[in-house]
Amino acid sequence: MHELIDYIQSYLDPRVTTTPGVAGNIFWATVYILLVFVGLSVAVIAMNWLERKILAHMQVRLGPMRVGPHGLLQPIADAIKLLFKEDIIPAEADKLVFWIAPFIVVLAAFTVFVVVPFGPTHAITDMNIGILFMLGVSSLSVLGIVTAGWASNSHYPLIGALRSSAQMVSYEVAMGLAVVSVIMMTSFHGIDTGLYGIGPAGAQESGTLSMIGIVLAQQEQGVWFIFKFFPLGLIGFFIFAIAMVAETNRAPFDLPEAESELTAGFHTEYSGFRWSLFFLAEYSAMIAVSSIAVTLWLGGWLRPFPGLHGPSIAIPYVWPPSDPSAPTGALDFVFALCPGIAFLLLGAMCFYNVRRMPKHPLFKIQTMGLAGFGAVLGLIGLILFVPPVRDRVSDIFWFAAKVAGFMYLYIWYRGTFPRYRFDQLMKVGWKVLLPTGLALLICTALFAMRVEVWYAVVVPLWQWSVSILHWLVSLL
Amino acid sequence: MTDPNTLSPLDLETPDKTFLDANELVINMGPQHPATHGVLRVILRLDGEKVMGLECVIGYLHRGVEKIAEHRTYTMFNPYVDRMDYVAAVSNGLGYCEAVEKLLSVEAPPRAQYIRVIMTELNRIASHQLWLGTHALDIGAITPLFYTFRDREEILKIFEKYCGARLTTHAFRIGGLQYEAYDGFEKDVKNFLAFFAPKIDEYEELLTTNRIWLERTKGVGTISGKDCIALGVTGPVLRASGVKWDIRKALPYANYKNFDFEIPTGQHGDTYDRYLVRMAEMRQSCRIIEQAVAGIPEGPIMAKVPKVMKPPVGEVYHSIEAPKGELGYFIVSDGSTQPYRIRVRPPSFVNLQALDVMCRGQLVADVIAVIGTLDIVLGEVDR
Numbered sequence: 001m002h003e004l005i006d007y008i009q010s011y012l013d014p015r016v017t018t019t020p021g022v023a024g025n026i027f028w029a030t031v032y033i034l035l036v037f038v039g040l041s042v043a044v045i046a047m048n049w050l051e052r053k054i055l056a057h058m059q060v061r062l063g064p065m066r067v068g069p070h071g072l073l074q075p076i077a078d079a080i081k082l083l084f085k086e087d088i089i090p091a092e093a094d095k096l097v098f099w100i101a102p103f104i105v106v107l108a109a110f111t112v113f114v115v116v117p118f119g120p121t122h123a124i125t126d127m128n129i130g131i132l133f134m135l136g137v138s139s140l141s142v143l144g145i146v147t148a149g150w151a152s153n154s155h156y157p158l159i160g161a162l163r164s165s166a167q168m169v170s171y172e173v174a175m176g177l178a179v180v181s182v183i184m185m186t187s188f189h190g191i192d193t194g195l196y197g198i199g200p201a202g203a204q205e206s207g208t209l210s211m212i213g214i215v216l217a218q219q220e221q222g223v224w225f226i227f228k229f230f231p232l233g234l235i236g237f238f239i240f241a242i243a244m245v246a247e248t249n250r251a252p253f254d255l256p257e258a259e260s261e262l263t264a265g266f267h268t269e270y271s272g273f274r275w276s277l278f279f280l281a282e283y284s285a286m287i288a289v290s291s292i293a294v295t296l297w298l299g300g301w302l303r304p305f306p307g308l309h310g311p312s313i314a315i316p317y318v319w320p321p322s323d324p325s326a327p328t329g330a331l332d333f334v335f336a337l338c339p340g341i342a343f344l345l346l347g348a349m350c351f352y353n354v355r356r357m358p359k360h361p362l363f364k365i366q367t368m369g370l371a372g373f374g375a376v377l378g379l380i381g382l383i384l385f386v387p388p389v390r391d392r393v394s395d396i397f398w399f400a401a402k403v404a405g406f407m408y409l410y411i412w413y414r415g416t417f418p419r420y421r422f423d424q425l426m427k428v429g430w431k432v433l434l435p436t437g438l439a440l441l442i443c444t445a446l447f448a449m450r451v452e453v454w455y456a457v458v459v460p461l462w463q464w465s466v467s468i469l470h471w472l473v474s475l476l
Numbered sequence: 477m478t479d480p481n482t483l484s485p486l487d488l489e490t491p492d493k494t495f496l497d498a499n500e501l502v503i504n505m506g507p508q509h510p511a512t513h514g515v516l517r518v519i520l521r522l523d524g525e526k527v528m529g530l531e532c533v534i535g536y537l538h539r540g541v542e543k544i545a546e547h548r549t550y551t552m553f554n555p556y557v558d559r560m561d562y563v564a565a566v567s568n569g570l571g572y573c574e575a576v577e578k579l580l581s582v583e584a585p586p587r588a589q590y591i592r593v594i595m596t597e598l599n600r601i602a603s604h605q606l607w608l609g610t611h612a613l614d615i616g617a618i619t620p621l622f623y624t625f626r627d628r629e630e631i632l633k634i635f636e637k638y639c640g641a642r643l644t645t646h647a648f649r650i651g652g653l654q655y656e657a658y659d660g661f662e663k664d665v666k667n668f669l670a671f672f673a674p675k676i677d678e679y680e681e682l683l684t685t686n687r688i689w690l691e692r693t694k695g696v697g698t699i700s701g702k703d704c705i706a707l708g709v710t711g712p713v714l715r716a717s718g719v720k721w722d723i724r725k726a727l728p729y730a731n732y733k734n735f736d737f738e739i740p741t742g743q744h745g746d747t748y749d750r751y752l753v754r755m756a757e758m759r760q761s762c763r764i765i766e767q768a769v770a771g772i773p774e775g776p777i778m779a780k781v782p783k784v785m786k787p788p789v790g791e792v793y794h795s796i797e798a799p800k801g802e803l804g805y806f807i808v809s810d811g812s813t814q815p816y817r818i819r820v821r822p823p824s825f826v827n828l829q830a831l832d833v834m835c836r837g838q839l840v841a842d843v844i845a846v847i848g849t850l851d852i853v854l855g856e857v858d859r
Contacts, residue, residue: 422525
């Protein structure tokens with residue numbers, strides 16, 4: 001307990017320099033488990049609201065507007081409704097399996113967060129096989145879906161479950177290949193083509209599977225892996241970005257729950273709280289795979305341009321004050337202010353909307369609520385400017401901001417794309433993503449070798465293929 | 477795998493014992509299902525996800541419209557026809573009014589004819605918009621639905637201003653119109669045309685070249701022109717199979733022969749061609765409306781029709797090109813004030829027959845796409 005007290009004191013007293021430990025510390029692990037659980041639930045609730053609002057605005061409608069100002073309390077109202085609904089188990093269902101299935105899915109979706117690093121010191125644990133653990137656990141959720149479909153003892157859920165399992169299994173292969181290419185990137189500095197991916201002397205020489213290690217490798221090499229070995233990192237990122245949408249059964253790959261074909265897919269027979277568990281699992285799985293993508297390709301908790309520091313200035317109130325390793329660049333300072341500015345802007349947006357609320361007396365409570373919400377956001381923004389907080393949570397902010405970007409993509413896909421058919425989905429997985437992933441793996445290996453090999457093999461091959469192409473074109 | 481073409485008809489009496497121990501799975505889709513456009517029930521026989529055969533069970537929305545007609549006067553029955561194809565009520569009304577007019581040997585005055593054409597073509601656009609939205613929704617694109625409904629609203633506003641109703645309009649009367657076009661009718665219609673032209677491009681931008689849309693619709697639910705004619709399929713479905721048959725041109729009614737427009741046709745008879753044909757039809761409808769609005773003559777809107785209609789003994793068949801295909805009315809008169817028998821030839825009902833032919837050998841997801849592309853309205857199928 002004294003660790004926690006020390007930690008809290010460290011925000012007030014500059015002499016106390018405690019930071020939360022990471023690996024092997026049961027106490028901090030427990031604290032972070034609680035924080036992650038609460039944070040994730042809040043994120044899912046927020047995501048629910050955001051999805052409905054953003055999708056609504058894409059579709060020229062307003063979305064929830066009645067429960068709370070701009071429907072802010074709608075997800076909470078929904079949660080309450082779901083909790084109080086009757087828990088129906090069909091008479092023909094396999095009761096025990098039916099009962100267990102949603103918990104498997106939720107467990108799988110939540111356990112993944114054990115290894116997600118929200119910052120160098122903000123993680124439940126740092127496993128040396130982190131990414132392997134993540135892929136393994138997240139693929140367990142298919143088990144829950146299959147059992148849910150089977151236990152319902154009904155045709156539509158069965159077909160949905162079969163679709164889902166086939167889909168998740170086949171996209172995991174491509175996903176894995178993309179991940180392996182990143183693991184190869186962590187171990188090599190890359191070829192000196194004069195352009196990309198050169199690490200400083202003494203940078204990590206051997207690869208790592210640890211999630212924190214992967215981000216540290218990006219920091220040391222001074223490049224996000226999405227830009228490393230251009231365009232290989234980008235290709236790997238795209239493979240993963242497509243596969244992760246399929247993995248989480250979201251549009252345009254939402255066949256297992258295609259409402260126009262299978263009513264609701266594998267959770268057709270579920271209702272109330274048990275259904276909401278599937279919902280919770282789906283959204284936390286989305287956040288989980290987005291966190292993998294962010295960690296592997298987008299520099300995890302690193303701010304944009306982690307290598308640039310700008311001119312050295314005296315940053316006001318560095319915390320702790322006598323930390324020699326604290327950054328001193330002007331850019332560092334500017335980026336450190338971003339979290340607070342972001343929250344202040346959100347608060348300002350609330351107040352702007354307060355002015356636009358109808359001036360009718362019936363809207364008084366809603367207007368006040370919106371103003372209160374804006375005030376809370378603004379207050380959080382102000383707290384984020386306080387030096388001890390500013391210097392400690394900016395990494396969480398950048399991580400969350402990147403994940404939020406992915407969440408927006410998910411919503412955007414849903415608003416834009418029609419749904420793939422099952423055979424087409426399989427075709428994309430096996431005939432497009434898998435060969436691309438294999439080629440990517442080989443190319444990454446080639447890129448990652450030394451300069452001599454590069455010039456001995458790849459460049460001639462490239463030149464030959466270009467000349468063959470020229471020859472072919474001349475034939476036309 | 478069994479050849480889907482050599483299947484015997486479905487045995488509906490035997491209970492489904494195939495669930496666990498055979499390749500075949502019998503699935504009951506509907507009548508309560510989000511994508512069967514109402515209360516259509518489709519019994520699917522599947523091998524995995526492949527459709528080996530299907531059977532439509534209809535009648536869940538049967539209201540006995542044709543029987544009701546035998547106990548109503550000709551005028552009283554007019555509003556009932558709106559309830560058949562309720563998304564294209566104006567077309568239904570036009571077909572019925574013209575059929576009775578044929579029976580009475582009267583003709584609506586030119587001004588009424590023009591207003592009828594404008595209203596009917598507006599309704600065709602509205603019907604196609606509803607088809608596009610729901611069809612895209614079935615295939616998984618949810619956004620076009622809201623776009624089309626937003627724009628359909630403008631048409632419904634014109635209807636509401638004209639006759640007070642938005643959906644089941646009862647816009648026409650036997651012999652002409654009851655209501656004169658309201659002040660600013662022409663302006664409203666012209667405004668709508670200007671507003672709507674870029675909107676079609678907007679829909680097309682979302683779908684026409686969308687990779688997933690192409691994959692989901694090209695080569696899906698293909699039906700040849702020959703099969704279409706054999707099954708009696710009409711409307712955009714027939715035209716997408718390459719048969720240039722449009723009653724507005726073939727057997728002109730109202731005053732369609734005065735307008736210059738084209739009949740869009742497809743080549744492959746697949747879902748994508750039907751989509752393109754309907755999109756082109758919306759543009760053609762705009763052309764017709766444009767010409768009609770420019771040329772509305774002055775004059776009476778009602779022909780001389782007796783207050784108590786007693787058509788001479790005889791029978792008449794009159795068909796029009798409704799948004800969904802050939803809509804025909806066969807009316808038998810025994811000389812009394814009430815029709816002896818009215819038989820409606822609803823396009824949706826006949827087109828629905830093609831579902832089995834179009835779906836065999838395809839996947840479950842394609843059944844949904846094909847139901848959407850047939851553009852059926854169950855109110856019209858069951859009547």
